[in-house]
Amino acid sequence: MSIRGKDVFSGITLLLFGFLACFTSSEAAIKKYQFDIQVKNVSRLCHAKPIVTVNGMYPGPTVYVREGDSVLVNVTNHAQYNMSIHWHGLKQYRNGWADGPAYITQCPIQTGNSYTYNFNVTGQRGTLWWHAHILWLRATVYGAIVIMPKQGTPFPFPQPYREQTILLGEWWNSDVEAVEKQGNQLGLPPNMSDAHTINGKPGPLFPCSEKHTFVMEVELGKTYLLRIINAALNDELFLAIAGHSMTVVEVDAVYTKPFTTESILIAPGQTTNVLVQANRVPGRYFMATRTFIDAPIPVDNKTATAILQYKGIPNTVMPALPQLPAPNDSVFALSYNQKLRSLNSLQFPANVPLKVDRNLFYTIGLGMNSCPTCVNGTRLLASLNNISFVMPQVGLLQAHYFDMKGVFTTDFPDQPPSPFNYTGAPLTANLRTSASRGTRVSKIAFNSTVELVLQDTNLLTVESHPFHLHGYNFFVVGTGIGNFDPAKDRIKYNLVDPMERNTVGVPTGGWTTIRFRADNPGVWFMHCHLELHTGWGLKTAFVVEDGPGSDQTVLPPPSDLPPC
Template identity: 40%
Template structure:
C-alpha cells in the first residue's frame, strides 16, 4: 500500500480493534431480516504517506473505514468505542432512520457526542431502501478519515436488480489525503483562517501515481476485470471540498442509481459527483484487453473565484492476464496505460447536464410530487461577514470581520451552550436556547444573485455582506409537502452547493442556471419522474427546486456538504412534528442514550418529570 500505518501510543488498542471488528449475520430463511453487528473502535494512528508521517483518526485502523453490507429489511447494530481525543458521532448518511432520529448522529442536534474513552451503540432498521449509501463522522474535519461505504442489497438478491446482474460489485470511494491536523483545520475556518488544503486526492485510500516521493510513483487503486464481464461501481464522494469528475479511458458507464434510488439508466463517459453524493454505475469490460487509467479530477469555480489547490488522482482498470503481458513486454510502448481526456478543471456545465440527466426509474412512487404544496421556501446560499466585536465594523477585505456561510443571510450558530441536544429539548418540550430563530422563508433583500461583480471585494458586495448568527430552525406539520428552491449566489464566491437533508429524501423537480424565476421556471417542473436524492447539487451560479414530505418526526439537519460551508454556517434545523398516531410519532430515546455535562445535573427526562411535578 502507498500509505503504511503504525500504531501510535495505543498499539495494543489498535491490535484489538482489528481483531474485534466483526460482522454477524443471523441465518434466517431467504428474504427474512437479519441482524448485522459491527464494532467501530475510533483511534489515532500514524500513517506514512508522500514521505511524511501523519497522525490520523481512523475506525479499526482502516482508510476508508469498514464497509457495512446489509440486505434491505435488516437491523443494524454498531458499537462505537471512542479511544480518540475528540468528541465523536457517526452519521448514517442517507439512511432515513424512520421514527429513530435518536441515532442520526449529529452532535448537539440529535445526540450528545461520544466523549473520549466512552462508547455508544447505534441500533436501527433499514427498510424500503436499496443501493449505495455511506457512513461518516459528523465532526468538523474528521469525516475526511472517518468514513466508509454502507451497501444495501435487495431483499430478494441481485437477481431482483432492475438492471442486469453484475459479475461483481466494487465500492469506489473518492476522498482526500491531508497532512494537516483536521480538527485544527476546521477550527481555523471558523476564525477566517484558510491556510490548509488537502495534499492529494484518493481512490479507496490510495493517492495513485500522479504523486511520488523519493522519485517513486505511489500505488493507485487497481480494478481487475475479465473481458465481457459487467461490474457495478458503487461510487461515493467522501471528499471535504470538491466535486469530482470520474472517467475511465476506453470505457463508458451506465448510471443506474443515485443516493440509493434507482434512475432511468443512461450512458455516459463521465460521472460528476459532489461531496455526499453516491452514484451506482455499470461498467462493461468491453475494451481491448489492456490497462486503462481511472482518473478522478476535482473541479472548481472559474475565475474571478478564488482558486485553491486541487489535485487529480488516478487508479487503473486492468484486464485479466495483463500481468503476463507486462512481464513479457517490459519497456515497450504497449506497456503504457491509456489515459482518458478529462473535462477542464473549470468546466461546471458537464456537472449541470450530468445531474440534469437523472430521472427516477419508478414513476408511480412519485405521484407525491404532484400533490398540493403546503410550504414554499426560497433559500439563498452565499457568504457574508460578522464583526469580531460589536455590530459595526469595516467590511470588504478587512481584519475586523469574520467570513461566514449563510442561508437567507443568516449563519447557523451551533447550540454549544445547551446541556442537551435540540432533539431531546423538542421531545421533552423544553424551550430551545435563546439564539434559536425561525429560518426565514426568503432572503431579506432581493438582488441579482449571480452577478459576477459580487465575487471580489468591492462596493457592490460590501452592501450585502453584513449578517449575523442564530440557531436556524424551521418547524413543519407532520405530512406537510414542502417545496424548497435553493439559489446559489456569487456573494464572495460563485461555487455550487451540495445540500444534504437528513431523515428524508428529496424529489428534484427542476434545476437551472442564473436566477430562479417562478413565472418562467415552474411550468417546466418535472412532476412525472423526478429523481429522488438525499443530497442535491445546487449548480454553480444556478438554482434547484426540490420537494419532500415531512413525514419523519424528529429534529433533522439540513446543510451544505462542503466542509468549509458546513463549518462556516450554511446549516439549518428542520423540526418535523409528531403525527396523530403512535406509528407517526417519535418514540422515547434508547436506554443507552448518552448524556451531556455533569452527572449531578438532571437528564432531560428528569428535568421534564420535575417540571410536570411542579406544575401539579
C-alpha cells in the same frame, strides 16, 4: 455476533463476512458491527502521520445489510476528539437518535465512552455511506453502506459479475483539525488538501506513492458494478475510466433510468452506481478523478488515479489516462445532471408531491463579519436567508423532545428578508452587513408537502453548493442558471420522473428546487456538504411535528444516548 475488525478479522475478512452474511440471510436479520475510533499512523504522500480511523482502517469498514434488516453499530471512542457518526442517506424513520450529527440529534461520544446506533433499514436499497459528523473528522472517518435488495428481488438492470466500492476522498499531510483551527483563527479559508484519493490512495502520479495505488482486476467480457461515493470534504469531482464508458443505474440509493457516459460528476455526500463492461483490449487503464470548479476560488485540482487491470496483464504495462472534462466545464455538469431521472417503474415509482403546502425560498450567501483578532480584521461566514446558523450546546432533538426552553427558536424565515438581484453584479458593498447569527429553525407540519428553492447568490462570489437533507429523500424538480423566476420556471418543472436523492448540487450562480413530504417526525439537519461552508454557518434544521398516530411520533431516546 459482534464484528471487531481490529482484533478478530483483517479488513478484507471483515468486509467478506459482512457481504456473505448479507447474502446468506433469507429474511430480515439483525446485523451487528463494532466501530473502534482510534488513532493510527498511515503512510501517504511520502510520509506517515497519525489519523483518526475506525478499526484502524482508512477508509473504514463497509457496512453490509439487506433491505429490512435491523442494524446495531457500537461505537467506542478511543481518540482524543469527541465523535459522532452519521449514516448518510438512511431515513431513520422516527429515530433521529441514530442519525448522528453532533449537537443536532445527539451530543458527541466523548473520549473513553461508547454509544450504540440502533436503526432499521426500511424501504431502501443501494449505496449509501457513513462518516464522522463533527469538526472536520470525516476527512479520514468514513466508509460505505451497501444495502442489498430483499431476497428474490433482482436489480432492475443486468446482474453484474462482481461489484466494487470506490470511495473518493481528500488527504492532508498535516493534522486536518489543526488546519481547520488555524484557518478559523486567521479568519481565512484553511489550507486546501494535498491530494485526492481513490479508496484511500492517491495513485502513482504523486511522488513516493507507487505503492499507494488501488488496483481493480477485471476479466474480459464481464460486467462490473461500481459503487462510487464522494467522501471528499470540499470538492465536487469528475471521474472517468480510460477507454471505458459507464452506465449510470443509481444515485443516492435510488434507481435511475440508465444512461451511458464517459465521465460522471459527483458532489460531496453523493453516491453513484455505474455498470462497466470489461470489453476493451486487455491492458491496464487509469481510473482518474479531479475537481470540478467553475468559480474563481482556489481548490485542490490534483488528479488521483487508480488502475483497472485486466486479468493476466503484467504490472509493467503502462496504463492509459482518461480524458476528463475541463475543470470548469459547467456545460458538462448541467447536461450530466439533467440526464438523471428516476426509474419511475411500477415497482419503483416516483411519488412526486403535486400539491404544495409550504413554499420555502432560501438564499445562499457568503460574507465577512468583523474579527479584530483575525489577519484582515474580518472572518468569513455563510448564511441562508441572511442567517448564519449557530450550533447549540445540547442536541436540538433532545431540546425538542423534552421541550427545553432557550435552545432554539422556530422563526427561521420562509423567504429572504430583502429580495435583490441574487446573481447580478458582485455585491461586495454588502459584504460587511453582518448576517444574523442564531440557532433558528423551521417548524414543519407532519405530512405536509414542502417545496424548497435554493438560490445561489453573488454575495462575495457565486459558487456551487451540494445540499444534504437528513431524514429524507427529496425530488429535484427543477434547476437553472440565474435568478429563480416563479412564473417562468415552475411551468418547466419535471413532476413525472425527477431524480430522487438526499444530496443535490445548487449550480454556480443558479438555483435548484426540491420537493418532499414531511412524514418523518423529529429534528432534521440541512446543510451544505462542503465542510468549509458548513463550519461557516451554511446550515439550518427542520423541526417536523409529530403526527396524530402512535406510530407517527418521535421514538423515546435510547438509554445510552451520550450526555453533553
